[in-house]
Amino acid sequence: MVTVYDVAQAVGLSIASVSRALNGQTGVSEATAARIVEVAAELGYQRNDVARSLVAKSTQTIALLLPDITNPFFPELVKGVQTVADEHGHVLLLVDGAGDRARVAASMAVLRRKQVDGVIVVASALDGDADALFVGVPTVFLDRTTNGPGASVSVDHEAGGYAATRHLIELGHRRIAHIAGPRDLEVSQRRLDGWRRACEEAGLPTHDALVASGDFLEEGGHRAGIELLDSGEEFSAVFAANDLSAIGFLALCAQRGIRVPDDLSLIGFDGIQLSRYTTPTLTTVAQPILELGARACDTLLHLIRGEESQSRIVLANELTAGASVRAIGGTR
Amino acid sequence: MVTVYDVAQAVGLSIASVSRALNGQTGVSEATAARIVEVAAELGYQRNDVARSLVAKSTQTIALLLPDITNPFFPELVKGVQTVADEHGHVLLLVDGAGDRARVAASMAVLRRKQVDGVIVVASALDGDADALFVGVPTVFLDRTTNGPGASVSVDHEAGGYAATRHLIELGHRRIAHIAGPRDLEVSQRRLDGWRRACEEAGLPTHDALVASGDFLEEGGHRAGIELLDSGEEFSAVFAANDLSAIGFLALCAQRGIRVPDDLSLIGFDGIQLSRYTTPTLTTVAQPILELGARACDTLLHLIRGEESQSRIVLANELTAGASVRAIGGTR
DNA sequence: CATCAACACGTAAGCGCTTACGTAACAGAA
DNA sequence: TTCTGTTACGTAAGCGCTTACGTGTTGATG
Numbered sequence: 201m202v203t204v205y206d207v208a209q210a211v212g213l214s215i216a217s218v219s220r221a222l223n224g225q226t227g228v229s230e231a232t233a234a235r236i237v238e239v240a241a242e243l244g245y246q247r248n249d250v251a252r253s254l255v256a257k258s259t260q261t262i263a264l265l266l267p268d269i270t271n272p273f274f275p276e277l278v279k280g281v282q283t284v285a286d287e288h289g290h291v292l293l294l295v296d297g298a299g300d301r302a303r304v305a306a307s308m309a310v311l312r313r314k315q316v317d318g319v320i321v322v323a324s325a326l327d328g329d330a331d332a333l334f335v336g337v338p339t340v341f342l343d344r345t346t347n348g349p350g351a352s353v354s355v356d357h358e359a360g361g362y363a364a365t366r367h368l369i370e371l372g373h374r375r376i377a378h379i380a381g382p383r384d385l386e387v388s389q390r391r392l393d394g395w396r397r398a399c400e401e402a403g404l405p406t407h408d409a410l411v412a413s414g415d416f417l418e419e420g421g422h423r424a425g426i427e428l429l430d431s432g433e434e435f436s437a438v439f440a441a442n443d444l445s446a447i448g449f450l451a452l453c454a455q456r457g458i459r460v461p462d463d464l465s466l467i468g469f470d471g472i473q474l475s476r477y478t479t480p481t482l483t484t485v486a487q488p489i490l491e492l493g494a495r496a497c498d499t500l501l502h503l504i505r506g507e508e509s510q511s512r513i514v515l516a517n518e519l520t521a522g523a524s525v526r527a528i529g530g531t532r
Numbered sequence: 533m534v535t536v537y538d539v540a541q542a543v544g545l546s547i548a549s550v551s552r553a554l555n556g557q558t559g560v561s562e563a564t565a566a567r568i569v570e571v572a573a574e575l576g577y578q579r580n581d582v583a584r585s586l587v588a589k590s591t592q593t594i595a596l597l598l599p600d601i602t603n604p605f606f607p608e609l610v611k612g613v614q615t616v617a618d619e620h621g622h623v624l625l626l627v628d629g630a631g632d633r634a635r636v637a638a639s640m641a642v643l644r645r646k647q648v649d650g651v652i653v654v655a656s657a658l659d660g661d662a663d664a665l666f667v668g669v670p671t672v673f674l675d676r677t678t679n680g681p682g683a684s685v686s687v688d689h690e691a692g693g694y695a696a697t698r699h700l701i702e703l704g705h706r707r708i709a710h711i712a713g714p715r716d717l718e719v720s721q722r723r724l725d726g727w728r729r730a731c732e733e734a735g736l737p738t739h740d741a742l743v744a745s746g747d748f749l750e751e752g753g754h755r756a757g758i759e760l761l762d763s764g765e766e767f768s769a770v771f772a773a774n775d776l777s778a779i780g781f782l783a784l785c786a787q788r789g790i791r792v793p794d795d796l797s798l799i800g801f802d803g804i805q806l807s808r809y810t811t812p813t814l815t816t817v818a819q820p821i822l823e824l825g826a827r828a829c830d831t832l833l834h835l836i837r838g839e840e841s842q843s844r845i846v847l848a849n850e851l852t853a854g855a856s857v858r859a860i861g862g863t864r
Numbered sequence: 865c866a867t868c869a870a871c872a873c874g875t876a877a878g879c880g881c882t883t884a885c886g887t888a889a890c891a892g893a894a
Numbered sequence: 895t896t897c898t899g900t901t902a903c904g905t906a907a908g909c910g911c912t913t914a915c916g917t918g919t920t921g922a923t924g
Contacts, residue, residue, distance in 0.1 A: 203880055214904045219882060229902060249645040250585045251880035255909045259582060261625075261646075269607045269614070270805070278601050282628045291646060293593075294626040296614045313581040314593075314623060447809065473602070477779065479811035535910055546874045551912060561872060583910035587879045 202245040211239045222247070253315065260290050262500060263311050265298035265321040271417075271444070272472040273489065274322070277342070280493020281320060288501055290317070301327055308333045318500045324385065324416075338503040340496045343387050351503060351511040353496040357387045360485040360517040361394020364439050364467045367483075367519055369402050371527040373437040373465060376404060379424040379449060381416045381441040388416075391441045391469060409433045414445040421448025429456070436528055437465035443475045443484055450478055450524075461526040471520055480523035488515050534577045543571045554579065591647050592622050594832060597630035597639055598654040603749075603776070604804040605821065606654075609674075612825020613652060620833055622649070633659055640665045650832045656717065656748075670835040672828045675719050683835060683843040685828040689719045692817040692849040693726020696771045696799045699815075699851055701734050703859040705769040705797060708736065711756040711781060713748045713773040720748075723773045723801060741765045746777040753780025761788070768860055769797035775807045775816055782810055782856075793858040803852055812855035820847055 204222070208215040213232065220227045221236035222245075228236070253259045264281050266274050282292045293316060295307045304326060311319060318338035331349055339350035343357075368376050378395045381388030392411065399406045412427040414420030421440060425448065428438070440446035446468035453460050460466050460480055468475055471486025495513055502509035536554070540547040545564065552559045553568035554577075560568070585591045596613050598606050610626065617624050625648060627639045636658060643651060650670035663681055671682035675689075700708050710727045713720030724743065731738045744759040746752030753772060757780065760770070772778035778800035785792050792798050792812055800807055803818025827845055834841035 201880090204882095205880080215881080216883075216905080217903060220903090223882085225883095227902070232902080246641075247645050248586075248647060248880055250582050250591060250647050251909090252882075253582045253909095254580075254586055254880080254911090255882050257909075269610050272604070272607075272805075275601045275604075275607050278626070279628055282601070282626065286629070291642065292626050292628075294610070294614065294624050296611055296624075297618070309578075310623065313579050315580060315582050473604075474806060474809060477806060477809050533910090536912095537910080547911080548875080548913075549873060552873090555912085557913095559872070564872080580910055583879090584912075585879095586881090586910080587912050589879075 201248070202243045203248070204245075207236065207240045207243060207245050210243060211236050257315075258317055259315050261293055261314070261316045262290050262497070262504075263293040263295055263307075263316045263319045265295045265304060265307055265319060267297070267299040267322065267324045269294070269296045272474045273442075273444075273470055276473070276489040277322070277493040280490040280495075281497045282493075284494045284497035284501070290501070298322070299324075301330055304330065305333055308337070312337065318504045320496050320500055327384075338500060340500045340503065342492065342496055351499045351509070351513070353492060353499060353513045353515070354387075355487045355492070355515050355517050357390035358394040358397070360469060360487075361391035361439070361441075362398045363394070363517065363519055364469065364485045365395045365398035368437045368439065368465060368467060368525065369398060369404070371437075371465065371525060373528060374404055375410070375433075375435040376437045376439055377410045377412070377428050377433065377435040379421055379428070379438060379440040379445045380411055380413045381445070383413055385416075388413075388441055395439055410435060414441070414448070416442050416444060418444050418448030418451070421445030422452050423448075425449040425452040429458075435464075437467070437525070440466065440468050443468040443470040443472045443482060446482055446484070446524075447474065447478055450482075461524050465525040465528075467525055471518075475520075475522065478524075483522035483525045484520050485517045486520040487517055491515060533580070534572075534575045535580070536577075539568065539572045539575060539577050542575060543568050585647065589647075590649055593625055593646070593648045594622050594829070594836075595625040595627055595639075595643050595648045595651045596653075597627045597636060597651060599629070599631040599656045601626070601628045604806045605774075605776075605802055608805070608821040609654075609825040612822040612827075613829045614825075616826045616829035616833070622833070630654075631656075633662055636662065637665055640669070644669065650836045652828050652832055659716075670832060672832045672835065674824065674828055683831045683841070683845070685824060685831060685845045685847070686719075687819045687824070687847050687849050689722035690726040690729070692801060692819075693723035693771070693773075694730045695726070695849065695851055696801065696817045697727045697730035700769045700771065700797060700799060700857065701730060701736070703769075703797065703857060705860060706736055707742070707765075707767040708769045708771055709742045709744075709760050709765065709767040711753055711760070711770060711772040711777045712743055712745045713777070715745055717748075720745075720773055727771055742767065746773070746780070748774050748776060750776050750780030750783070753777030754784050755780075757781040757784040761790075767796075769799070769857070772798065772800050775800040775802040775804045775814060778814055778816070778856075779806065779810055782814075793856050797857040797860075799857055803850075807852075807854065810856075815854035815857045816852050817849045818852040819849055823847060 204215045204218045208218045217228050218236055221233040262285055285292050298304045298307055320340045322342045323344035341350055341352040343354045344352050380392050396406045409431050412424035414424040446466055458464055468482045468484035471484050475482035475484050536547045536550045540550045549560050550568055553565040594617055614624050630636045630639055652672045654674045655676035673682055673684040675686045676684050712724050728738045741763050744756035746756040778798055790796055800814045800816035803816050807814035807816050
């Protein structure tokens with residue numbers, strides 16, 4: 201391996217000058233700087249960033265922790281993060297499988313040792329007292345609006361739930377069921393809140409039998425759907441707390457011969473790409489996933505630099521029309 | 533930051549003993565080792581891996597380069613890689629957007645500086661003379677079976693193309709069109725070869741008008757579909773070189789009122805999750821994507837350790853039944 | 865009792881780099 | 895001339911760690 205020392209020797213100068221020249225710093229004449237750069241190139245010198253990081257106390261590395269990269273929500277998020285990181289000369293460590301607190305704790309230990317400059321964590325499964333895991337490390341939380349250390353970026357889940365439900369109400373639906381996400385997740389709660397607010401405002405029922413909890417995955421949506429359909433409860437529309445749940449429910453409808461949207465309207469949440477490929481395509485509250493990732497990364501970089509920056513960023517959702525909802529005359 | 537020096541001081545020993553104790557090495561008595569570990573924990577000592585990497589000349593970091601994480605083929609691949617990396621105490625650097633040679637070159641420069649222990653590259657868009665980018669870095673190529681440095685892991689694309697086409701032939705199809713991938717990609721070529729071999733064996737036509745090239749994305753499948761349908765050429769089945777192309781073609785069929793599989797049978801390649809959500813669900817040649825990633829990582833770790841290992845791994849595909857094909861009586 | 869291996873531990877070098885500080889040369893001002 | 899400021903460069907420390915080698919102590923062996 202060619203080191204600064206080799207270059208210095210080859211060009212007949214000290215390693216200090218070589219370092220300065222190679223980093224475009226002042227303190228070397230232009231002429232010698234040019235010569236140094238040239239010789240370095242000739243020798244095929246490649247800077248060793250681990251040595252540099254040791255003295256600089258910065259690795260130009262950030263980590264993204266998420267529970268499951270195969271969940272179609274995340275790839276786009278990753279892209280948003282990666283793009284911004286890349287633009288700023290940072291590199292992205294991906295930690296998949298950060299599903300529960302224990303896994304996150306283990307990962308954070310590794311990342312601390314690796315001296316990452318900061319982390320972005322998708323807070324899906326983080327209990328309240330997880331804050332300790334992140335002290336001393338610049339951190340941005342996604343989908344976590346509660347107080348706590350670090351910054352957070354998310355959409356307004358309550359508003360999204362409200363918008364989805366309003367949409368159904370405006371189409372004439374009077375009994376709207378809800379397939380919720382995991383009960384302990386803040387985002388589930390907020391989306392549920394939005395549904396409830398819209399219903400109550402319109403004088404529609406919101407009793408427990410109209411709500412079934414899923415797990416934000418297809419299977420949970422399927423199960424919750426069974427619960428709802430078999431409850432004897434009447435409803436003409438379903439608002440699912442995320443697209444995957446909606447898709448699981450859609451499969452159930454297909455199995456039972458329930459036509460969507462003819463017999464039942466369905467609306468999802470997230471706006472994952474997959475929602476455009478189902479039959480019918482899914483009407484959904486789309487999150488600006490790419491932007492979410494980008495903003496998260498941006499915010500993190502600010503945190504790292506110690507700059508001021510807004511610490512609670514809330515982006516807007518957008519209702520995306522699919523073919524899974526339809527207007528109805530009156531209550532069914 | 534607490535360093536070995538701090539621990540040494542607190543326990544009244546030298547940093548050498550501390551280092552030995554903390555790494556479970558010989559050279560310290562069990563009693564003192566225990567004391568050191570205890571004190572280190574008390575002080576909240578966290579090893580600094582960048583310092584360690586500097587002397588060890590190993591970062592326990594591998595990189596995965598791929599063109600586009602939002603392509604549904606890749607998340608599962610990432611998971612396969614990540615899982616194995618994690619099991620072996622390595623950490624994963626994800627480089628997205630490694631779409632063309634220039635980007636890969638730039639990324640490799642960064643990764644070299646960062647002293648990654650090895651890289652896995654999805655060779656989608658790598659021209660022949662890209663080999664130089666990887667010299668000196670343990671490298672595993674995915675989907676690249678040509679000779680070259682490093683190891684490679686892939687499925688047998690030719691066999692997959694053959695199997696897909698055979699399947700259609702056995703269902704009675706006599707004129708089978710092919711939507712190919714980008715012409716300069718080896719995998720496209722091999723899948724095309726498989727199609728051709730199966731057709732020729734069965735005495736079926738393989739002239740140029742039966743083949744249209746896409747880009748492995750939906751749009752390309754759509755475009756290629758138009759080309760085929762408007763060519764006046766007759767065919768009762770289409771073998772698309774990957775699922776996304778097939779899905780693009782499927783959308784085209786929907787637009788034109790062509791019923792799949794009633795009017796036309798369609799078979800894809802890859803077995804991405806998305807293929808299970810289309811209408812109809814896609815019959816496809818499934819690659820063991822997760823395993824592909826896992827084996828790639830495994831192989832890379834072997835390379836890094838300098839151990840012997842098979843350098844050209846070829847996994848088997850499996851034809852996965854969907855609802856996009858049907859038998860027909862005779863030639864249409 | 866002398867010898868020596870085995871063990872526990874310390875000293876110090878060095879991984880490749882950045883950077884504070886020192887020094888010599890030179891130019892301009894008094 | 896002398897003083898001062900500026901520029902170009904070198905010296906050396908130090909980032910936090912591992913590890914080759916040296917030293918002193920112990921217990922076993924003859």
